Amino acid sequence: MTHKIAILGASGYTGAELVRLIATHPEMEIxxxxxxxxxxxEMRDVFPHLRHLDLPTLVKIGEIDFSTVDLCFCALPHKTSQEVISALPADLKIVDLSADFRLRDPEAYETWYGNPHSAIEMQKEAVYGLTEFYRDQIKNARLVAGTGxxxxxxxxxxRPLIEADVIDLDEIIMDLKCGVSGAGRALKENLLHAELAEGYHAYAVGGTHRHLGEFDQEFSAIAGREVKIQFTPHLLPTNRGILATCYVKGDAQVIHKAFENAYADEPFIELLPLGQAPSTKHIRGSNFCHIGVVADRIEGRTIVVAALxxxxxxxSGQALQNANLMLGVEETTGLMLAPLFP
Known part of the structure; x- marks a missing residue:
């Protein structure tokens, strides 16, 4: 069976990534x-790297006949998705890549994103789209909210360390670096080559980054009490990749075992041998996440590094993984491509 797919926001980076992935998907047609x-x-004029594909002409959302669509990806800017998705057919399966349905509490959404939630009833049916931990809910969902x-x-x-209770929840520090494509495709002065290249800087310092809303929501729910981590993101002068270095209080061998138990059957999570750390070079262009565990020189402290x-x-890979589940397709379909190297 071929499932008919629509992509809203196809001219952005995540939209183009969806097209790239779905292009070879055996059970989906855009x-x-x-x-x-x-x-x-034409998509080939917006993204020349896709010129070999036979794709529909870009149109406005109002021109799409959604009665012919099985699932819709919304790769729209934050604060736009709530309004657009509310107007889509009530029986249409939707995977939203924006932040508009990630936070279950409308007040938390307003706190982190600065505007009132305009689709509270839809929020109640939204399933958080971290596939490895919400797989069963995603299978039966109509609306899935992709994570940051x-x-x-x-x-x-x-998450596995909090669930297994093997680290001190009051002693978590995350130092994270992200490539510039994480900021989207819109023109911004601070992302110009001359402004960004040959430099490396922290931003949203002191706990103002919006993704902290997701950490607060998810970690506190797992622990059954409030969990707040120290988190500082940094912007790298690279196109793709995230490297998160987490400093925790706990035994390295116990932590490594907790990851083994949590991810033993996960096709996209690769746990490195104890003592090794991953690189963004080794996951580029793929749907894999590599995790490393290294004992610190200070006894009882451990460094956990994750790259994706x-x-x-x-x-977009996460979105397709979720869409596969929602459509009853094998979860890994279209996503087992090897990383690009070098």
Missing amino acids: VALAAERKAGM CNAATGQFAL DNLTKGS
């Missing part, structure tokens, strides 16, 4: 691509 500012253009790319990386590094591609496992 029947509609929407991009408001680039409506009327930084939030996904940090959770892969910490922010556009693939952190966003």
